[in-house]
Amino acid sequence: MSAARLQKRARLLKAVDYARVFDNAVRSSDQYFTVLARKNDSSNPRLGLAISKKRAKLAVTRNRLKRLIRESFRLRQQELFAADYIVLAGQTCSKATNSELNHSLDKHWQRLNKLCAKS
RNA sequence: GGAGUUGGCCAGGCAGUCGCUCUGAUGCAUAGCAUCAGGGAGGAAAGUCCGGGCUCCACAGGACGGGAUGCCAGGUAACACCUGGGGGGCGAAAGCCCACGGCCAGUGCCACAGAAAAUAUACCGCCUUCUUUGGGAGGUAAGGGUGAAAUGGUGCGGUAAGAGCGCACCGCGUGCCUGGUAACAGGCAUGGCAGGGUAAACCCCAUCCGGAGCAAGACCAAAUAGGGGAACACAGGUGUGGUCCGCACUGUUCCCGGGUAGGUUGCACGAGGUGCGCGGUGACGCGCAUCCCAGAUGAAUGACUGCCCCGGCCCUAAAGGCUACGACAGAACCCGGCUUACAGGCCGACUCCCAUU
Secondary structure, three states: OOOOOOOHHHEOOOHHHHHHHHHOOEEEEOOOEEEEEEEOOOOOOEEEEEOOOOOOOOHHHHHHHHHHHHHHHHHHHHHOOOEEEEEEEOOOOOOOOHHHHHHHHHHHHHHHHHHHHHO
């Protein structure tokens, strides 16, 4: 099995999973994204997405953001703490370019790794 | 060559790496994983504005109410769509646009101006007549003035002045004839003129329409609470009480029904695509052959790199270089339309102008 895969088990799929993270999480945010994280009981990190219509009006834009976030998570997941992550869309994310968003996400993953290690 | 009109089509391409989802096969031995093969967004997937299929509910039949449509004919499963035709408007033309039934069934409304906005009526004027020379009485609707709109228009006759008062032509109404399936068009005769506009005002007439929607509907079904039944035990425990009886609550196992989270299904063969032939002016229909062409569900269809292409920018030009740029936009039960958004490009038909042969 390749290390850079992103399977269903690495995703948050249920409402209860989301609720657990929102309930008590560490956060990292900038103008593009807010990323929430909470340690989980399984061995691998899991990803959830929350891109609101308010922040990204067009369906095309929302899809693009989700794909970018999944891609970034997929490539970095080996370095991440075993926790549940939720990425929320920020103010200006719909206007930014792909490379800008990728850089932003990289920073978030690093910062959350430190925060999770402390807690 | 230029200006324009119109119909149709495309929606960057190729390669590599890393992924996502579905289908089939094989293997491991099953919440799956691996390998191989194959499929994986649009012309608008959008707005959710119409029309259907499908599903459930309701329903003897009908009426009222409500809504939609509104020249005619055809197409279609159906439509507010499409095609052909008629009428009106715009344009030099190709062509484009039109809610295009009825206010002599009824009711309402018509600001300002104006004498008067519809039961009618007369400000100035014109004519006749009377007169105390201020004006009064009568006739008139041709002229002036108002208005978006004023009781047909033009001309001639006629008259005191005028007036469809009379006549001709036009308009309008009615009747007949001819052509056309029809809308309608044309012709002839006749009536002297009926009498403003507004129906995206109520309304009238004709035709059509039951309601809700895939979160429809069907099936499986935890945990927790609780309902019904059977068997076992018929003993024990708790409460009431001084104690017994009694009364109330409480057991174990199994079954049944409802049903939440969740899952499966509906869910991808269809008013289906492509090609050919035939019928039709056309929309479209018929026949034959052939193809299987997305199926996600916190929601897949992507990211990165390189090359090319098309724009843009730099450069005197070429060569070359740069690039945050690559239209509008993402399926969610499925079709037929409409509407709106849209970088750039390709193909065809037609009109007008200029030049040349």
